Structures are given as structure tokens and as C-alpha cells.
Amino acid sequence: MKIIKIGAMWCSACLKMHKYWDILKKDYPDIEIIEYDYDMDEDIVKEYDVKDILPVILFYRNDDLIARLDGEKTLEEIKNIIEN
Secondary structure (H helix, E strand, O other), X not given: OEEEEEXXXXXXXXXXXXXXXXXXXXXXXXXXXXXXXXXXXXXXXXHOOOOXXXXXXXXXXXXXXXXXXXXXXXHHHHHHHHHO
């Protein structure tokens, strides 16, 4: 599985969720997590149809998009997608 996370330094939800990523990396070491910054990676971010709500978390399995979360979510919501 691969997770693409798009956030921004000014995004309060992104900052609040930042602590989740260390937990997820520890709990799921086989998952590739790629992070993009909304402002710094504009060209790449456009490819993912990111609007005004951050963060955007995209879940891929075998290069197929299986889930997308927009906005602040709980650690449990993210883990549910990973485990299902």
C-alpha cells in the first residue's frame, strides 16, 4: 500500500494530524508514505484535484486509488482504511 499525504505548514488540521504519521510509520512499516506540500509542490498537487480542504490523504493499492480522505480525520479513521 502507498499513502500520499498533501498538507501545508499553515494548515491547523495538518499540524494536528502530524503526530499520526510517526505512529502509522511504526505500526505499518511496509506502507510507503509520500508527503507533498500544498504550496511547495503545486504542480504535483494539481494532479490530485486538491481543493480548499486540507489535508488530503490518498490510499493506493497496486497503483489503484482505494480511498480518499479530505480534511481532519482521526487516527482510527486512517487505520480503518489501511486495515480493510
